[in-house]
Amino acid sequence: MARADDDSWDLANSVGATATMVAAARSAASRRPNAVVHDQYAEPLVRAVGLDVFTRLATGELDAVDGAGDLGFPRMIDTFAARAKFFDDYFAEAAATGLQQFVILASGLDSRPYRLPWPARTVVYEIDQPEVIEFKTTTLAKLGASCAAEHRTVGIDLREDWPAALLAAGFDTERPTAWLAEGLLIGFLPQEAEVRLLDSIIALSDSGSRLAADYGQVTGQSADGQRQAQAMSERWRELGLDLDVASLTYPGAHTDVAAHLWANRWSTITSDLPELFDAAGLAPLGAFADQAPANSIGYVRAAAP
Ligand code: SAM
Numbered sequence: 001m002a003r004a005d006d007d008s009w010d011l012a013n014s015v016g017a018t019a020t021m022v023a024a025a026r027s028a029a030s031r032r033p034n035a036v037v038h039d040q041y042a043e044p045l046v047r048a049v050g051l052d053v054f055t056r057l058a059t060g061e062l063d064a065v066d067g068a069g070d071l072g073f074p075r076m077i078d079t080f081a082a083r084a085k086f087f088d089d090y091f092a093e094a095a096a097t098g099l100q101q102f103v104i105l106a107s108g109l110d111s112r113p114y115r116l117p118w119p120a121r122t123v124v125y126e127i128d129q130p131e132v133i134e135f136k137t138t139t140l141a142k143l144g145a146s147c148a149a150e151h152r153t154v155g156i157d158l159r160e161d162w163p164a165a166l167l168a169a170g171f172d173t174e175r176p177t178a179w180l181a182e183g184l185l186i187g188f189l190p191q192e193a194e195v196r197l198l199d200s201i202i203a204l205s206d207s208g209s210r211l212a213a214d215y216g217q218v219t220g221q222s223a224d225g226q227r228q229a230q231a232m233s234e235r236w237r238e239l240g241l242d243l244d245v246a247s248l249t250y251p252g253a254h255t256d257v258a259a260h261l262w263a264n265r266w267s268t269i270t271s272d273l274p275e276l277f278d279a280a281g282l283a284p285l286g287a288f289a290d291q292a293p294a295n296s297i298g299y300v301r302a303a304a305p
Helices: 014-031 042-049 052-058 076-096 130-142 162-168 191-204 223-238 257-263 273-280 286-290
Strands: 101-105 123-128 150-155 177-185 210-216 267-271 297-303
Touching (some): 014 052, 014 076, 014 130, 014 177, 042 052, 042 130, 076 177, 076 210, 076 297, 123 130, 123 162, 162 191, 177 191, 210 257, 257 267, 273 297
Parallel strands (some): 101 123, 123 150
Antiparallel strands (some): 267 297
């Protein structure tokens, strides 16, 4: 079913299931030798969601069979591990320069508020759909997980007035902020909502603020991208999950996040997936670098003027 402006979800369906898939990939990556990411909360979170295919991925069962853990997405486990490291490094650098206010947009099953060693006086906000936030928070509370930072959750749709909800939760516009949008600006919002989101971030950002994001269209606009999305859906279906991957994103062009920030006087550094693989010490992507989603997603780190 195509996306609708007022659609919503939990972690077992629609866009929410992609958060479970990414967490399952982080769990599988955490089990590999010389792991690039160590996400100890990913497996229990994915188990609690209860989608069999992603539980099998999270526990390493699928990854034990050569290539089976990639679920029709070439080098998927490595991709999400390299992406997680890129954004972990970004947060570590922001914390090291003294930033104490962090906002994770579309946090899904991201466990960074719990797993990162936050400096004293840090406040971490998470924003996602209400059901997603509620599920993660209660599941991790049952596991006894705690945060080194002060942790504030905001359950709201990012197509709505999330800045008002963030301000109501205590966000301080006079403190520089490190923003993160991981796995959001890759087709999950309509283009006008992407621009509104970026403009809100710009307006809420005191001097010294930063943003990191991936952006583009995960399923690509090309025939190759569509084939890729179909391959993923087929593999998920073989493993018991009936979800049309291409229908999860809004079709058409998406915002060039780096260009938009640059046009608003932010400085930007862009990277591509092969560079993230290299930084993570992973074997090169080879021919997969020229296919969607590797060639349809960019990565940016940006700083406010
Ligand atoms: N950032 C997380 C990560 O990398 O593990 C989750 C990424 S997942 C691919 C996409 C996330 O975007 C989901 O958690 C979904 O709920 C969230 N999302 C997408 N559209 C949203 C919207 N309109 N409002 C709130 N959250 C949204």
